[in-house]
Amino acid sequence: MAFQSPKGTRDFFPQDLAALHHIEAAWRNASVNAGFDEIEGPTFEHLNLYTVKSGDGIVSELFSFKRAGGDVDYALRPEFTPTLARMAAAKGRSLTLPTKWFGIPSHFRAERPQRGRLREFKQWNVDLLGVDKPSADAEVIATAIRALANLGLTHEDVVVRISHRDVVVSMLEKSGVSKEKMQIALTLLDKREKMSPTVFEEKLSEHGLENSSFTQFDGDTVIDHDELTSLQEKLSDWNISQWCKFDFTIVRGLAYYTGIVFEIHERSGDERAIAGGGRYDKLIEMFGGPSMPAVGFGMGDVVLSLVLKDKGLLGDGSEFLPRPDIFVISAGGDANNHLAPTVAELRRAGLHTRMTYRATRNVGKLLTEAAKTNTRFAVILGEELASGNVVIKDMDSGEQTEIALDDIVSHVTA
């Protein structure tokens, strides 16, 4: 009988998890340095947390369920913002503003898995609550960029494409799109990049829309909007202008965004968005909290890993496995009795200590086993124990010396 992981999910063997932890460490480091506090919520929520406010697009993407014999509907979380809004609403007016939160939870989408899109993934969420000025948007974007820079990416690799819902709507209105057709026009603009021009034009004529309403987004656009002009200044203050450009083809699918929206993409445009976010100034109030402006983004691990691998910034993960300090082997006989007590003592001293379970007196074979773990030192328990000594081998230099059993810790930490 053979079992497999569910379609669209991943088994993380040690090196795979080391690669994920490398990304998570960059996310956490950027967040904490920028003064964001980490939070977590339940892996599943009441289904209506998602169906009530997140727009119809989300419903078909959910894994939903009931408890056996129960009548409450739950769903695995597809995104973190509703949980965050619920938690902020629960604190209500006792929340110190601004509140800066981040999280790195697992998320779930029931869609067909494809390149860059899985059914379970990790997503970094960064949110700043209580500030309505574009300086908050700039700080949030700067935090995203800091994490990408931590991972070795530069402004030549990735770009933050910034837009504003009001500007896009106003551009579409001026080109003759009616109020009735605005939502479908926004949806089509959002999806345009993922369609062939022929399919796009078919969709337009299906809905009685003109291509000229959309070609206006292809050239450079003059920024004539107070919030964006202010944001432009702030991006310069944060020294990240070269990472950013204004691009009004960015709409973001979710219904709760209210103003500035942005996506981070690989410059080539070959992959899906690395991150997406924007302002959601009404959401916390909608969830029963006080009126509270908010801006944030989500960045998943799947597309980011593809981009990092493409740029040569991520190997198979084995480069991030923790390196043992000491591998203890016994040359057999009486020394075997010293193996566990010695290892126990070294671990108690805080050293990453491995040992062999093999019953062989062939020290050469045991040293080969030690070398495979990439250990810094090997300690050989042998006849030198009679005088209270052991042989210690520096696995990088190959140098082998005899030291007192009690001096292993100081030798290794020197």
Added chain:
Amino acid sequence: MAFQSPKGTRDFFPQDLAALHHIEAAWRNASVNAGFDEIEGPTFEHLNLYTVKSGDGIVSELFSFKRAGGDVDYALRPEFTPTLARMAAAKGRSLTLPTKWFGIPSHFRAERPQRGRLREFKQWNVDLLGVDKPSADAEVIATAIRALANLGLTHEDVVVRISHRDVVVSMLEKSGVSKEKMQIALTLLDKREKMSPTVFEEKLSEHGLENSSFTQFDGDTVIDHDELTSLQEKLSDWNISQWCKFDFTIVRGLAYYTGIVFEIHERSGDERAIAGGGRYDKLIEMFGGPSMPAVGFGMGDVVLSLVLKDKGLLGDGSEFLPRPDIFVISAGGDANNHLAPTVAELRRAGLHTRMTYRATRNVGKLLTEAAKTNTRFAVILGEELASGNVVIKDMDSGEQTEIALDDIVSHVTA
């Protein structure tokens, strides 16, 4: 409209998550120091991974579901061992033995929430594959103890209660329990501690069992079993004998255990088990892998947190929040323009840097805001900027000095 987290789940606000991370760090530290490699699997698995092998007890405890329009049954993972066995089986003979794995995933049980038992919880899993000798059991138990010691617990606070399935079965057999009634006898022994004596005796007579079969477990028992005698020696080698005792009332509910089993309890016995584990030498083969002995345990965060709080070893979590290095405030006017660039520069240098979003020239108020974050230093941007200087205040000593803007990093890291 007000939403709440689902019953039996938790919202982790920053200090709550800091407390959880404190526990997770102790787990991870003990694991890595002992040479275990971290793995992760999917949050949900195919339902039959659990129903086929884990015993009937698990079925009613699962959250199970299908994808909308799909016909595959999934379940949120109630425990990690089936995932680990599946992953080991998938690697098959390519797995280097011994393999030492740990994980700290979320788990889910659909039972009624009660003290020490929630519907979602974190559990540390530690497993050693490929060694059939009790030295492996001893190392695994020593790793559990190392984590508890990391958290400040001593052998006076907790005890590892060690048993062996074969010994328990043999004791029950000798006292007259028939083969047919063995499973129910084991189940009742496992649950005896949680029942009143009256209820227990009622259950016995219901199944035609004698109380004398069970009272034999209450006194000390002579260890007359090769594996246990060997384990006893190894526990002494690992210097953890004083943390351990043999106790044949320990059975463990799950059907897959094959030999030595153990639980870790608070000495008083007031709480549920902190951890439970044992040998499951047949499981990996059952999942399609090679025949492979294995031993491991799981330790959840819920009971452990209760024990730590009870012992005064865990506060409300705020004691573990990361401390900011610098809080930057502006005295207003021209200095405002230096706020974001200064903060950006300090964060780029790797310092945990916070800032105010308030528009006030009242430096006293801003220093109060800074103090609330527990920052080590406050930097005041004011008229000293004209000569390239800032005022920096050591928030612990209260000392305030004027330094060059460019010297902040070296001043703080000194």
